[in-house]
Amino acid sequence: MAPTPTHGPSTVPARAPDSAPEVLDRRRGPHGEVVLRRHGDLLQIIANGCFLMDTSDGRSERLLVTAALEELDERPSPAVLIGGLGVGFSLAEAAAEPRWGRIEVAEREAAVLDWHRDGPLRALTAEALADPRVRLTGTxxxxxxRSTPTRWDALCLDIDNGPGWTVTEDNGGLYSPAGLAVCAERLTEGGVLAVWSAHPSPGFERDLRNAGFTRVRTREVPVARGVPDVLFLASHHLARQDS
Structure with a gap:
């Protein structure tokens, strides 16, 4: 049995009580069931019975965005696409940084969008959602x-617990050679792909290199319990891809 993912917290400032979590909303859609629950001071998102994330810290989710920006050096007003809204840590971090230009979030679960727009998660992202640079895309x-012609300077992907631990089977295609090729096509010259994971994956690092990405590396983020969270970072260069 796989260990329960922590999805980001490096510390746990608010302990969940011994009592059972309270379900605030439960919905079933085309991708399965998604649940928002409260456990003490924490809000938690569960997808198809798999714990995804909570509001305990979010250090690695924030670092996903800041690390991508660091790789872009002094590029003016770079555009970023954040894959997965979750509890909103990555979005809030991006909106707090004036260097970012266009900030887009792709989230397929209508329930998650609702929880942020006028639900229990609104307090975490209301300021970010009011930022004119920010756009939520329900998709x-x-x-x-695969369908958009748009390019971004950074793709920050956090839709699973890692390349080998997907929420739904169809997500696996994103980490395949064909999926990584699509990611490369959606990046500008010198753009950065950043992928969140609950565990290391040397095989995924190899897949990134085989897909033509350069400067492939990982950053570990310590967590309160278990193995560190991992950020995969890789750069895209058109000349390298076309050679």
Missing amino acids: DLTQYL
């Missing part, structure tokens, strides 16, 4: 990347 990330 499946994989399908969106």
Whole structure:
């Protein structure tokens, strides 16, 4: 049995009580069931019975965005696409940084969008959603990347617990050679792909290199319990891809 993912917290400032969590909303859609529950001071998102994330910290989700920006050096007003809204840590981090230009979030679960727009998660992202740079797109990330002609300077993907631990089977295509090729096509010259994971994956690093990405590396983020969270970072260069 796989260990329960922590999805980001490096510390746990608010302990969940011993009592059972309270379900605030439960919905079933085309991708299965998604649940928002409260456990003490924490809000938690569960998808198809798999714990995805909570509001305990979010250090690695924030770092996903800041690390991508660092890789872009002094590029003016770079555009970023965040794959997966979750509890909103990555979006809030992006909106707090004036260097970012266009900030887009692709989220396929209508329930998650509702929880942020006028539900229990609104307090975490209300300021970000009021930012004119921010746009929420209610769509499946994989399908969106394949259908849009838009390019971004950074793709920050956090829709699963890692390349080998997907929420739904159809998400696996995003990490396949064909999926990584689509990611490369959606990046500008010198753009950055950043992928969140609950565990290391040397095989995925190899897949990124085989897809033509350069400067492939990982950053570990310590968590309160278990193995560190991992950020995969890779750069895209058109000349390298076309050679």
